[in-house]
Amino acid sequence: MTRREAAASLHRSLAWFVAHDGTERTLSLVAAKARQHGALGSVDLACALRACRGRGDRWTRVLEVHATSVVRGLGGDRLIGNLLIDLYAKNGLLRWARWVFEDLSARDHVSWVAMLSGYAQNGLGIEALGLFHQMHRSAVVPTPYVLSSVLSACTKAELFAQGRLIHAQVYKQGFYSETFVGNALIALYLRFGSFKLAERVFSDMPFCDRVTFNTLISGHAQCEHGEHALEIFDEMQSSGLRPDCVTVASLLAACASVGDLRKGKQLHSYLLKAGMSLDYITEGSLLDLYVKCGDIETAHEIFDSGDRMNVVLWNLMLVAYGQISDLAKSFEIFCQMQAAGIRPNQFTYPCILRTCTCSGQIELGEQIHSLSIKNGFESDMYVSGVLIDMYSKYGWLDKARRILEMLGKKDVVSWTSMIAGYVQHGLCEEALATFKEMQNFGIWPDNIGLASAASACAGIKAMRQGLQIHARVYVSGYSADVSIWNTLVNLYARCGRSEEAFSLFRTIEHKDEITWNGMVSGFGQSGLYEQALKVFKQMGQAGAKYNVFTFVSSISASANLADIKQGKQVHCRAIKTGHTSETEVSNALISLYGKCGSIEDAKMEFSEMSERNEVSWNTIITSCSQHGRGLEALDLFDQMKQEGLKPNDVTFIGVLAACSHVGLVEEGLRHFKSMSNEYGIAPTPEHYACVVDILGRAGQLDRARRFVEEMPISADAMVWRTLLSACKVHKNIEIGELAAKHLLELEPHDSASYVLLSNAYAVTGKWSNRDQVRKMMKDRGVKKEPGRSWIEVKSAVHAFFAGDRLHPLADRIYSFLADLNDRIAKIGYKQDNYHLFHEREQEQRDPTSFVHSEKLAVAFGLMSLPPCMPLRVIKNLRVCNDCHNWMKFTSNVTGREIVLRDVYRFHHFTNGSCSCGDFW
Known part of the structure; x- marks a missing residue:
């Protein structure tokens, strides 16, 4: 046999052993050829590299082959290089x-695909896109395999917008007929929840394989989306494709998601x-x-x-007992x-x-946290x-933030958990700052x-930022x-953008409880109470299911409108649906009627x-106090303490308001002192204002002034306004000034401050001082709020002004x-x-201008309402x-x-007397 024939024979043997996974034999033949014939060519070295594929124990040989290729001057050889790129990547x-x-020395499409696939498999989407752009600059036309690799990179690196651009290129180059390209597009859209786009790609594909x-x-x-997954399986069977283990594992997951145990057992039998x-994987599924x-x-x-x-099975058993909140059994499995x-x-x-x-x-969780650190999971993204x-859920936000900061590589889950924690605890500005920081990290x-x-x-009515997030929803493909959508509806409703909120609301095809409640609560929290009640009414017409939050929001809206008729209708609906047994609903009803x-x-x-609960007692105590039933409010306070509930x-x-309204000065001061001495509650400006009101109503103005001057915190406008109001009533202009x-x-x-001072001067006959205050108002552009009163007659609210x-x-x-x-x-x-007017002014004024709005409202009510109905009038001053x-x-x-x-x-006038006892 000649030297050339021997070399050819060795080539054929190498090819056969590579094809039949004869790794050791292949490498032996390569070594034999090197000994017998000296120089090795690129084909020989390529055979050696192919023999090392999938063998983690052959890295020494790979490096030897790589080194040999460089020594032999084949470092830039495309055949060897493509194999090395594939192996390393x-x-x-x-x-x-x-x-x-x-x-x-020269790259072909295999070179680009190998490098791009390597980036894609390792989740380096940015690098893959950078290489793809380099390919364009090199005037290399991408093949379907290249585009498929780039799409996979976009999917793994969560680069949705870039993936959409690659999709456009697929269209442009006519690669839609390639099944593996369609599969990559489907994976991209499913990863981002764009199911409609995924379905569109699927329906346009001329041929679908098992991977599809x-x-x-x-x-x-x-x-x-278990039910839809099962429908796709039926379509798969209709196309003649048999399921494999991957299919069954996914179907088992689908059955699990919809709780279809019967179908799941059928799949188990099929297996x-x-x-x-x-x-x-299948065993775990x-x-x-x-x-x-x-x-x-x-x-x-x-x-x-x-x-x-199999650690997966142990983990699933931990999930099993966690699902039924059996912490003891979960911990037992963990120890076993x-x-x-x-x-x-x-x-x-x-x-x-x-x-x-x-x-x-959470304390046990903290111990598990320490154990995870000991076992080397301190920097693991999933654990973190x-x-x-x-x-975050339990308010340990500083600790949660430290964990986030210590993470070398932060994923979207870690950032999102931190953002959600801030939102849950009302730290909305911190949440948005963290959201921005996350995006800065790419x-x-x-x-x-x-x-x-x-x-x-x-939460903070940041509409401008909300609009940006709304736009991001569209770009990210989460429009379904x-x-x-529920959150966006609530955003627009809370910000008072009722038209946009209703527009978004109408576009949601499948409205759930959260959708409806987001509208009701959103409008209620933004002060659009009538819109909130309108949505509540639509819920009943649409057959939507009410929950506790629906009733609380609707009752609160009625209360804020002082619309007792509408509130009673909501109350009736709550009785029919059995929600009046809920403490939160009853609390809202107490507030409504109060x-x-x-x-x-x-x-x-x-x-x-x-x-x-505490809210129930607080609401009834406050209601009794506002209605002039101070002694009842104080009795309720004693009952609350006897039931073991701690006041806040x-x-x-x-x-304190109850003590003020019935003139119990010393008892009020005793309760004020007990706040900090007995209950550890630091008084707020509102509490200090209540004490000033107690002293002021009793005419103890010097004592009230000293109390304000000795306050440990700076007195706010509420405190000074309360003192000034008392000075007007008791005609003490010195302290009033x-x-x-x-x-x-x-x-x-604030016009009310000027009016109080002006009236204080008027009641003491200091007309020139009164006129100076009025001039000051005019010079500063401050306008007095006109007195208005409202009364509802036959479902229509009638408003009146003084002398109307x-x-x-x-x-x-x-x-x-x-x-x-x-x-x-x-x-x-x-x-x-x-x-409030001196004699000359009295003579010049129209007598009807002294007819205040509440008199007109009462007169109209007496004319219009049945004798059995009480008159309910609201006044803004x-x-x-x-x-x-x-x-x-009149009563x-x-x-x-x-x-x-x-x-x-509130003032209740009956039989010639008022509930306030003329002490208001």
């Missing part, structure tokens, strides 16, 4: 792969009948099915019969696992930590993400991150995500509650009022409305002495109950 040695790539269906089934299963060997469907007994049987060295010598992985600790979170055992979530937010950021915007002047209904609702700062505002000086410094544009002649029935109202004034004058009423006296006489001669709600409290 698949084993994570991307830097070495890139060196070889750059040293190639597996990708679709897996994508829908992972997003818990057994088909004789498929259970790999650890099977166990996961029974765990999520609550069949813990069968799950245990599979676990006991499975590979006990370590006793069996199974080393926990990065998913083990999150399983037990989640159970600690759900069970509220769950720890951040655990600490991390694209997922659907949960976007929803949390939108919630943060809603209902949870994000704010609408129906204190008896509020007390009845409170008495019928099966369970009361809100409780004491009601208690002191209070006004501080008040006008704090609120130079605009009402359609004005003539009848004034005629009725004149007759009423004659009647009450006969039993002793004497008008007192000129104390404090009722004056004359109107207060007039209503007492006496008409026999009607008049409920007046002014800016400070």
Whole structure:
């Protein structure tokens, strides 16, 4: 045999052994050829490299072959280089792969695909895109394989926008018919939740293989669209493709997501009948099915019969007991696992930590955290993400933040958990700052991150940032995500953008409870109470399901509108749906009736509650106080303490107001001192204002002034306004001027402050000082808020101003009022409305200008409402002495109950007396 024939024979032998995985024999033949024939060519070295594929123990040989190629002058050879790039890239040695790539004398499409695939497999999407752009600059036309690799890189690196651009290039170059390209596009869109786009790609594909269906089934299963995943499986079977282990594992996950245990058991039987060997993924999916469907007994049987060295099965058993919040059993499994010598992985600790979170055992979670650090998982992203979530949910935000900061590589889950934690605890500005920081790190937010950021915007009514997040939702492909739309609807509603909120609301095809409640609560929190009640009504028409939050938001909206009729309708609906047993709903009802002047209904609702909390007691105490029933409020306070409930700062505002309204000075001061001495509650400016009101109403103005001067905190406008108001009532202009000086410094544009000072001067006859105050108002552009009163008659709210002649029935109202004034004058009423004007002004003014708005509202109510109905009037300012006296006489001669709600409290006028006892 000649030398040439011998070399050819060796080539044929090398090729055969490479094809038949004869690694050792191949390498031996290469060595033999080197000894017999000297120089080795590129084909020989390529055979040696192919023999080393998939063999982690052959790296020494790979390096030897690489070195030999360089020594032989074949360092830039394309055949050898492409194989080296593939070998290095698949084993994570991307830097070495890139060196070889750059040293190639000439690159072909195989070179580009090998390098791009390496970046894609290792999740280096930015690097893959950079290489792709370099390919364009090199005037190399991308092949379908290149585009497929770049799409995979975009999917793994979560580069959705760039992936869309690659999709456009697929269209442009006509590679849509390539099945593997379509598969890569489907994977991209499913990763970002763009199911409609994925389905569109699927429907346009001329041919689908098993990978296509597996990708679709897996994508829908992972997003818990189990029913759709099962429909795709039916389509797969119709196309004649048989499922493999990957298909079955995904289908089991789909069944688990929808709780379809029957279908899952059929798949289990199929596995057994088909004789498929259970790999650890399929075995895990099977166990996961029974765990999520609550069949813990069968799950245990599979676990006991499975590979006990498979850490995945142990993790799933931890999930099983965590699912039923059995922390003791979870911890037992965790200990058994370590006793069996199974080393926990990065998913083990999150399983037990989640159970600690759900069970509220954060201290045990902290111990597990320490154990994870000892076992080397301190910097693991998955473990850290769950720890951040655990600490954030329980308000340990500093600790959660430290974990985030220590992470070398932060993923979207870690950032999102931190953002959600801030939002949960009302730190919306910190949440948005963290959201911005995440993007600065080049991390694209997922659907949960976007929803949390939108919630943060809603919390602080940051509409501009909210609009940016809304735009990002579209760009990110989450336009089908209902949870994000719910958050956006709530954002627009809270920011008072009712038209945009309704527009978004109408575009949501499948509205859930959160959608409806987001609208109701959002409008309520932004002060759009009528819109909130409108949505509540639409819920009933649409057959939507109410929950606690629906009723609380709707009842609160009715209360803020003082619309007792609408509130009672919501109350009736709550009774029908059985929600009145909920403490939160009852609390809202107490507040409703209290704010609408129906204190008896509020007390009845409170008495019928099966369970009361601090809010229940605070609401009824405050309601009684506002209605002039101070002694009842104080009795309730004593009952609250007897029931073992600890009062808070809100409780004491009601208690102090009760003492103020009934003139209990020393008792009020005793309660104020007990706040800090007995309960450790630091008084707020509102508490100090209540004490000033207690002293001021009792005429102890010097004592009130000293109290303000000795306050440990700076007195705010509320405190000084309260003192000035008392000075006006008791005609103490010296202290009044002191209070006004501080008040006008704090609120130079508040008209009420000027009016109080002006009136204080008027009641003491200091007309020139009064005129100076009015001039000051005019010079500073401050306008007095006109007095207004409202009354509801036959579902229509009627508003009145002082001396109002605009009402359609004005003539009848004034005629009725004149007759009423004659009647009450006969039993002793004497008008007192000129104390704010000197004699010359009184002569010049139209007498009707002294007819205050509440008198007109009461007169109209007496004319229009049935005799059995009480009159409920709301006024935006404090009722004056004359109107207060007039209503007492009016209630006496008409026999009607008049409920007046002014800016400070409620007055109930019956049979010639007021609930305030003339102490207001």
